[in-house]
Amino acid sequence: MSRLDAGSATLLGPGDDAAVVRAADGRVVASTDVLVEGRHFRRDWCGPADVGHRAAAANLADIAAMGATPTALLVALCVPASLDASWAEGLADGLTAEAARCGASVVGGDMSASPTLTVAVTALGDLGGLDPVRRSGAQPGDLLALAGRVGHAAAGYTVLSRGFRTPKMLVEAYRRPEVRYAAGPEAAKLGATSMIDVSDGLLQDVGHLAAASVVGIDIRTDAFEVPDQMRDAATALGVDPYQWILAGGDDHPLAATFPAGTRLPDGWLEIGSVHDGAGVTVDRKPWTGAVGWDHFR
Amino acid sequence: MSRLDAGSATLLGPGDDAAVVRAADGRVVASTDVLVEGRHFRRDWCGPADVGHRAAAANLADIAAMGATPTALLVALCVPASLDASWAEGLADGLTAEAARCGASVVGGDMSASPTLTVAVTALGDLGGLDPVRRSGAQPGDLLALAGRVGHAAAGYTVLSRGFRTPKMLVEAYRRPEVRYAAGPEAAKLGATSMIDVSDGLLQDVGHLAAASVVGIDIRTDAFEVPDQMRDAATALGVDPYQWILAGGDDHPLAATFPAGTRLPDGWLEIGSVHDGAGVTVDRKPWTGAVGWDHFR
Numbered sequence: 001m002s003r004l005d006a007g008s009a010t011l012l013g014p015g016d017d018a019a020v021v022r023a024a025d026g027r028v029v030a031s032t033d034v035l036v037e038g039r040h041f042r043r044d045w046c047g048p049a050d051v052g053h054r055a056a057a058a059n060l061a062d063i064a065a066m067g068a069t070p071t072a073l074l075v076a077l078c079v080p081a082s083l084d085a086s087w088a089e090g091l092a093d094g095l096t097a098e099a100a101r102c103g104a105s106v107v108g109g110d111m112s113a114s115p116t117l118t119v120a121v122t123a124l125g126d127l128g129g130l131d132p133v134r135r136s137g138a139q140p141g142d143l144l145a146l147a148g149r150v151g152h153a154a155a156g157y158t159v160l161s162r163g164f165r166t167p168k169m170l171v172e173a174y175r176r177p178e179v180r181y182a183a184g185p186e187a188a189k190l191g192a193t194s195m196i197d198v199s200d201g202l203l204q205d206v207g208h209l210a211a212a213s214v215v216g217i218d219i220r221t222d223a224f225e226v227p228d229q230m231r232d233a234a235t236a237l238g239v240d241p242y243q244w245i246l247a248g249g250d251d252h253p254l255a256a257t258f259p260a261g262t263r264l265p266d267g268w269l270e271i272g273s274v275h276d277g278a279g280v281t282v283d284r285k286p287w288t289g290a291v292g293w294d295h296f297r
Numbered sequence: 298m299s300r301l302d303a304g305s306a307t308l309l310g311p312g313d314d315a316a317v318v319r320a321a322d323g324r325v326v327a328s329t330d331v332l333v334e335g336r337h338f339r340r341d342w343c344g345p346a347d348v349g350h351r352a353a354a355a356n357l358a359d360i361a362a363m364g365a366t367p368t369a370l371l372v373a374l375c376v377p378a379s380l381d382a383s384w385a386e387g388l389a390d391g392l393t394a395e396a397a398r399c400g401a402s403v404v405g406g407d408m409s410a411s412p413t414l415t416v417a418v419t420a421l422g423d424l425g426g427l428d429p430v431r432r433s434g435a436q437p438g439d440l441l442a443l444a445g446r447v448g449h450a451a452a453g454y455t456v457l458s459r460g461f462r463t464p465k466m467l468v469e470a471y472r473r474p475e476v477r478y479a480a481g482p483e484a485a486k487l488g489a490t491s492m493i494d495v496s497d498g499l500l501q502d503v504g505h506l507a508a509a510s511v512v513g514i515d516i517r518t519d520a521f522e523v524p525d526q527m528r529d530a531a532t533a534l535g536v537d538p539y540q541w542i543l544a545g546g547d548d549h550p551l552a553a554t555f556p557a558g559t560r561l562p563d564g565w566l567e568i569g570s571v572h573d574g575a576g577v578t579v580d581r582k583p584w585t586g587a588v589g590w591d592h593f594r
Binding site for chain 1: 308309312313314315316317318319320321322323324325326327328329330331332333336337359360362363365369371372373374375404405406407408409410411412413415417419420421422424429431432492493494509
């Protein structure tokens, strides 16, 4: 792995007892996520680079959701003795490539034999002088907006779980999230009052914003355009596409609240509003479907 | 978990998408280690708090070995469904207590079900304005010194593996390393030319200093005092105690090289010297025993 790429935050990369990463802001944002085979990924559904992209994205999105810019990843990998060495190499390639999408680098790691293939990733990030955007600042009257795809990965998951491999757009969305990392610091600069990485389903994660902020949040279904491929797959599989959109995980869009009247730049979609009360409603009514996304449970 | 303890580097603790940790230096030191049940620990040999202490110590010692002061831990925990919830609580207690020994806090984490009990820990630290002490700066003529116990954990491991539970001092040394975290920044201030956390055996890890620095290093066995309990256990078990001292892991002392004539403060033991050449010798001769420590392999 190359060290000290131009513009990189990596001051000392892998090979010593620890890495050294630039934290120009004087604070560092840090988050850890773990992916376990059979629970968070399946090797027959995702290649090693896909798992690397997914593991990195899940962590990097958490950094972006604080309003920070990711700088570095550290990876703990547990591999069964039977696993081909090329699998770990493919994983590393995916992690490195996903990190590069937001200017971060893999700076360190550890590897152990284990009966269970496990990838634990820690991401670091820099706030660039801004306050972190927490989950707890949403105010009645705020608008709710979303940056990034939602429901695509869940649709791909359903397609794969029924034994299909197409539509390719949905399957690929499951294999490789397209996270809008830059939207995190952008939201912070715009004055976002709260923000979260939607990893476990929009209703569930927006519910975390509502709970932490002690407000109610309503989501409008007419805000979402259902892509043709998603609508066709939903019809073919007998699924309500809004179940994917409202309760599907793994796309990692950012959901944020902003003061009413905030002019949202391209890439942000206004999807609802904050009001006095508690919990999350859909078109002003309780949602009767599943609210969350529990991977393979 | 309490947030924002006085003097703590924790600016935002668990509960949001990511934690925020003070990095006053403008750089952050980061390292990850993973412990897998049956490979790095056994639940019949170590209680959950012991495993927490060991997992934290393994990571915090890596931060100290760069000359930095640990500030924070993040923990990814994978637990079998059959594991009692109190086990995870005990683990958290051990992690928190060990972190507190060097002024650090557990700031975040993730938990997943898994068939294999696995603890992946990431530690962060602050250099306090000093340059990181790498493995690569040892110079011919330097002295080699050690801060902290060595061989004790390996002796405890051998005792446990033969089915005994005493001497207690050795078994406890295996269960809970006593890492001299403050010795890391102390060495950096003293002008250490290279440093490493001895986690895999003195010969093996000093070998990493020799390789990275392109020098030879000689270790003098007469530098070590073999404690009575270790000598008695060695005799009873038919083991050469120097095998524990020279090749045993898990105590996490810091090994560092300093310019000749450096006056070492209390707690540092001069154990050898650096010369032109390559590799590690013991009393000027090649060591014919095992050089490393492979846990349960």
